Amino acid sequence: MLLSLMIFIPLIGMVAVLLLPRESEELIKRVTLLFTLIPLALAVYLFISYDRSNGGTQYVHGPVPWIEAFNIQYHIGIDGLSVTLLLLTALLGPICVIASWRNIEKGIKAYMALFLLLETGMLGFFAALDLFLFYVFFELTLLPMYFLIGVWGGPRREYAAIKFFLYTLFGSVLMLVAMIAVYLNSGEPGARIFDIPTLIALASTEGHALNDLNFQIWVFLGFFIGFAVKVPIFPFHTWLPDAHVEAPTAISVILAGILLKMGTYGLVRINMAMFPQGLDHFTNGIGFWGNSLALLGFINIVYGSFCALAQTDFKKLVAYSSIGHMGFVILGLAARNSEGITGAILQMFNHGVISAMLFLLVGVLYDRAHHREINGFGGLGSRMPVYTGITTLAFMASLGLPGLSGFVGEALSLLGAYDKFKMLTILSTIGIVVGAAYFLWTLQRVFLGTLNPKYEALPEINGREILTLVPLGILTIVLGVWPNFAIDMFRESVTNLINLL
Amino acid sequence: MESLKNIESLLYFSPEILLVIFAVAVIILDLVVKDRESVAVAYLSLVGCLCTFAAVLFTHFSFGDEGPVSLFLGMIHLDAFSSFFKVLLLLATAATILFSLRSEELDARLKGEYYALLLAITLGMFLMASSTNLLMIFISLETVSLTSYILAGFLTHSPRSSEAAFKYITYGAVASGTMLFGLSLLFGMAGTGDLTQISGRLTELLASGEVAPLAVLIAITFVLAGVGYKIASVPFHMWSPDVYEGAPIPITAFLSVASKSAGFALFIRFFYAGFGSTELMQAVDWPFMLAIVSALTMTVGNLAALPQQNVKRLLAYSSIAHGGYLLMGGVLLTSEGVGAILFYLVVYLFMNLGAFYVVVLIANEVGSEMVEGYRGLSSRAPLVAWAMVIFLVSLAGIPPFAGFFGKWILFTAVLEQGYYWLALVGLLNSVVSLYYYARIVKAMFFEDAGEETTNVSFSTGTFALLSVFVIPTIFIGFINIFYTFSNISVSVIPMQ
Numbered sequence: 001m002l003l004s005l006m007i008f009i010p011l012i013g014m015v016a017v018l019l020l021p022r023e024s025e026e027l028i029k030r031v032t033l034l035f036t037l038i039p040l041a042l043a044v045y046l047f048i049s050y051d052r053s054n055g056g057t058q059y060v061h062g063p064v065p066w067i068e069a070f071n072i073q074y075h076i077g078i079d080g081l082s083v084t085l086l087l088l089t090a091l092l093g094p095i096c097v098i099a100s101w102r103n104i105e106k107g108i109k110a111y112m113a114l115f116l117l118l119e120t121g122m123l124g125f126f127a128a129l130d131l132f133l134f135y136v137f138f139e140l141t142l143l144p145m146y147f148l149i150g151v152w153g154g155p156r157r158e159y160a161a162i163k164f165f166l167y168t169l170f171g172s173v174l175m176l177v178a179m180i181a182v183y184l185n186s187g188e189p190g191a192r193i194f195d196i197p198t199l200i201a202l203a204s205t206e207g208h209a210l211n212d213l214n215f216q217i218w219v220f221l222g223f224f225i226g227f228a229v230k231v232p233i234f235p236f237h238t239w240l241p242d243a244h245v246e247a248p249t250a251i252s253v254i255l256a257g258i259l260l261k262m263g264t265y266g267l268v269r270i271n272m273a274m275f276p277q278g279l280d281h282f283t284n285g286i287g288f289w290g291n292s293l294a295l296l297g298f299i300n301i302v303y304g305s306f307c308a309l310a311q312t313d314f315k316k317l318v319a320y321s322s323i324g325h326m327g328f329v330i331l332g333l334a335a336r337n338s339e340g341i342t343g344a345i346l347q348m349f350n351h352g353v354i355s356a357m358l359f360l361l362v363g364v365l366y367d368r369a370h371h372r373e374i375n376g377f378g379g380l381g382s383r384m385p386v387y388t389g390i391t392t393l394a395f396m397a398s399l400g401l402p403g404l405s406g407f408v409g410e411a412l413s414l415l416g417a418y419d420k421f422k423m424l425t426i427l428s429t430i431g432i433v434v435g436a437a438y439f440l441w442t443l444q445r446v447f448l449g450t451l452n453p454k455y456e457a458l459p460e461i462n463g464r465e466i467l468t469l470v471p472l473g474i475l476t477i478v479l480g481v482w483p484n485f486a487i488d489m490f491r492e493s494v495t496n497l498i499n500l501l
Numbered sequence: 502m503e504s505l506k507n508i509e510s511l512l513y514f515s516p517e518i519l520l521v522i523f524a525v526a527v528i529i530l531d532l533v534v535k536d537r538e539s540v541a542v543a544y545l546s547l548v549g550c551l552c553t554f555a556a557v558l559f560t561h562f563s564f565g566d567e568g569p570v571s572l573f574l575g576m577i578h579l580d581a582f583s584s585f586f587k588v589l590l591l592l593a594t595a596a597t598i599l600f601s602l603r604s605e606e607l608d609a610r611l612k613g614e615y616y617a618l619l620l621a622i623t624l625g626m627f628l629m630a631s632s633t634n635l636l637m638i639f640i641s642l643e644t645v646s647l648t649s650y651i652l653a654g655f656l657t658h659s660p661r662s663s664e665a666a667f668k669y670i671t672y673g674a675v676a677s678g679t680m681l682f683g684l685s686l687l688f689g690m691a692g693t694g695d696l697t698q699i700s701g702r703l704t705e706l707l708a709s710g711e712v713a714p715l716a717v718l719i720a721i722t723f724v725l726a727g728v729g730y731k732i733a734s735v736p737f738h739m740w741s742p743d744v745y746e747g748a749p750i751p752i753t754a755f756l757s758v759a760s761k762s763a764g765f766a767l768f769i770r771f772f773y774a775g776f777g778s779t780e781l782m783q784a785v786d787w788p789f790m791l792a793i794v795s796a797l798t799m800t801v802g803n804l805a806a807l808p809q810q811n812v813k814r815l816l817a818y819s820s821i822a823h824g825g826y827l828l829m830g831g832v833l834l835t836s837e838g839v840g841a842i843l844f845y846l847v848v849y850l851f852m853n854l855g856a857f858y859v860v861v862l863i864a865n866e867v868g869s870e871m872v873e874g875y876r877g878l879s880s881r882a883p884l885v886a887w888a889m890v891i892f893l894v895s896l897a898g899i900p901p902f903a904g905f906f907g908k909w910i911l912f913t914a915v916l917e918q919g920y921y922w923l924a925l926v927g928l929l930n931s932v933v934s935l936y937y938y939a940r941i942v943k944a945m946f947f948e949d950a951g952e953e954t955t956n957v958s959f960s961t962g963t964f965a966l967l968s969v970f971v972i973p974t975i976f977i978g979f980i981n982i983f984y985t986f987s988n989i990s991v992s993v994i995p996m997q
Contacts, residue, residue, distance in 0.1 A: 066979070067906075067979070068984075107879075140900060143899065150947045158943055165935065166936060170932050173931065184913070184916060
């Protein structure tokens with residue numbers, strides 16, 4: 001019940017916002033903030049009260065029959081992985097509302113309403129235990145995102161919005177085919193189900209139609225492409241730089257922080273848990289197909305990093321660095337061992353926090369200078385010391401400096417992957433080196449050197465902006481020195497997952 | 502099954518009789534009322550729809566509920582299937598009357614004829630949904646066709662409308678001629694016009710070798726020309742964009758929904774009841790032929806819609822594509838397939854009529870049917886713009902709207918029969934379709950209106966009618982009863 005409340009409170013908030021008059025903008029913002037703070041409070045409560053010693057599903061609501069003709073149920077619940085990502089989602093909610101406080105000039109009412117709808121979609125996705133519900137929540141994020149990029153975005157927003165929409169929908173329809181195939185093979189007519197825990201159990205039952213290797217491979221592929229577009233995994237990544245560059249700051253934060261995690265979360269929840277044989281086919285380390293998932297992770301890491309190195313647009317640089325960092329998640333998952341999966345999940349959370357910081361920081365600079373050309377700055381360190389300090393922290397965290405959170409996730413992923421894919425793992429470390437290179441080089445070009453005379457009057461980062469960054473900054477430091485803070489949450493869940501593989 | 506004689510059948514036939522009475526009453530009222538601006542005839546036809554609706558419920562629950570009743574010596578059937586379509590068609594007719602009331606393009610002097618014809622075409626569609634005899638099938642189809650020609654050309658001052666009517670007649674004449682030829686071949690081979698007996702006769706004749714499978718295939722293909730013309734499937738779809746563009750918008754809406762639904766009713770009854778037996782299909786593989794037609798129809802519809810600048814024309818191609826999706830359910834020969842068609846038709850009725858209603862509103866207020874005319878609508882008329890978004894996104898099949906649930910059960914039925922290629926074609930098509938629906942959304946939300954920045958205001962009645970379409974488009978998928986309803990209606994169609 002608590003969980004349902006958390007998911008649907010933003011939706012209630014959306015209705016509330018829609019009922020408010022269009023002119024009372026301050027009120028709309030405050031109401032939105034309130035309706036994102038409540039889920040945050042609930043998420044913190046769940047995070048604290050979640051029984052860590054038991055990695056199973058908790059706070060279950062349902063199954064409540066929904067569409068009986070197809071045995072579709074309303075069934076939600078959380079395990080350690082879900083609760084971690086729910087916390088991340090709930091945390092970024094109010095941060096994004098605050099970040100949008102002054103930057104959104106037109107149609108604030110529609111913006112906030114769509115944002116709340118988006119939040120419901122994301123929260124519901126991470127908690128859904130019914131495959132159909134899972135898909136509906138997954139798709140529910142599409143439409144608000146399309147509008148948020150298309151209406152409030154930059155100059156090429158129309159192109160970026162439709163590209164995002166079409167790419168994701170393309171992935172989703174393949175996922176839909178796979179989902180229907182799973183449903184149809186789950187039992188005799190009338191006894192077919194969508195219930196994820198039951199499906200997972202059936203898929204590992206010897207002799208069941210879902211257990212068939214060939215079937216698992218195909219269905220794995222269908223789901224994989226759906227999620228790969230979202231992650232995004234090379235070669236489905238091209239929508240991401242466009243979407244990020246055009247999206248308003250807060251939406252970039254959500255995109256990088258949460259939406260990309262939806263892809264990797266789906267890989268863990270569906271592809272790995274439900275189709276272990278399919279997974280085995282792509283990650284057993286034998287031949288081309290056996291290395292394919294790790295190979296994709298490697299390509300993401302190296303390709304993303306080199307692309308980031310070549311960027312002169314600050315936001316595009318961060319976008320490509322996201323592609324690179326998501327590669328570690330894929331690599332860690334491909335390893336299928338405790339270190340790899342733990343590292344991958346930790347990396348999901350850390351990347352959510354760090355990339356959110358990076359996009360917020362880019363937004364701060366863009367709001368002042370109205371451009372993002374890295375070479376157009378210089379010497380900002382003397383003008384904006386606080387901003388420079390926070391940016392340096394975020395950069396260091398992102399490039400994987402030990403002691404900050406980015407390091408732990410990547411190190412664990414590599415550690416796990418080295419066990420199985422030695423060559424690919426060694427080559428993947430190139431990504432870390434290049435990552436250090438582009439972040440340090442950017443640091444040098446933007447903050448060091450002589451101050452560009454144009455920016456002598458650039459105001460320092462203000463209190464509201466610092467407010468959005470501080471919680472994230474604290475998290476990067478805390479998780480850097482005390483990663484068990486997060487790992488404890490999902491340790492048992494990871495063990496449960498590995499038992500399935 | 503014992504057929505009722507003519508006089509006994511009349512009570513069971515009361516919905517159709519009521520439609521005739523009201524059509525005549527509309528004409529008489531039009532003669533009596535002197536005031537040209539009066540909308541009394543429209544309201545009378547609405548009352549007619551309401552009375553007919555009551556009669557449909559009455560006949561269904563008193564007679565049709567227990568099983569099919571054969572009327573007029575086997576000419577038509579009263580069963581759950583036909584009642585389902587009658588309700589659907591009445592909804593479409595009532596909506597069209599309400600649209601016409603608000604439409605400003607119709608000639609006030611011809612109101613009486615207009616509404617009388619609308620009731621007449623509904624009668625024809627009722628018959629299409631219940632005919633079980635080859636002759637009756639042809640007559641009902643012609644009733645609908647001839648009336649549609651007139652209605653499509655109803656804008657007497659518009660050359661486009663006349664062109665539409667003329668094209669419609671030309672194509673229609675060829676299609677019905679071909680169909681009639683096919684029907685006569687069937688009649689000649691089977692020696693009966695009764696659909697319930699044709700299957701058995703043909704199976705016998707094919708087994709004994711007296712009839713060549715090719716002859717049956719040719720006959721079926723010819724009949725398909727007539728049916729395919731009604732549901733605008735490739736290659737009989739060419740008339741529809743021109744007719745949809747030229748006809749008055751309410752008629753376009755009506756044709757795209759009601760005409761298509763009636764076409765599918767006829768299609769399902771003809772092929773399932775008449776040609777559904779396994780032996781027959783071993784000789785004549787018509788489902789495969791239909792699968793190809795279905796894939797082509799949706800692909801052609803969607804690809805042709807991509808570059809359209811006229812919203813009516815765009816929706817015309819989109820409706821061709823939807824005909825293709827629906828046809829997928831028709832090739833399956835399973836009750837799930839037919840159930841999915843029926844469910845989808847309900848969903849399609851609301852979302853497509855809703856979209857056309859917005860087109861009527863915009864044509865009235867902005868004076869444009871082009872995509873450019875929709876620019877900046879989000880700030881000029883936000884509620885209407887959002888309603889349009891819901892209709893378009895639902896048409897594209899994106900959750901959580903009803904269109905998604907419609908596609909979902911359709912594709913589930915298709916995959917269940919192992920038509921993986923067809924399902925993939927369908928799903929990729931729905932990705933393509935998103936692009937052109939999004940173009941309208943883009944114009945409404947992402948582009949500025951230019952000089953035209955005044956707000957467009959609509960009456961409360963407009964919003965009330967709009968919500969009649971918006972609310973089902975959002976919620977139908979979540980409500981169990983609709984799934985059950987369409988499944989019950991299927992049960993009367995014999996499945997082999």
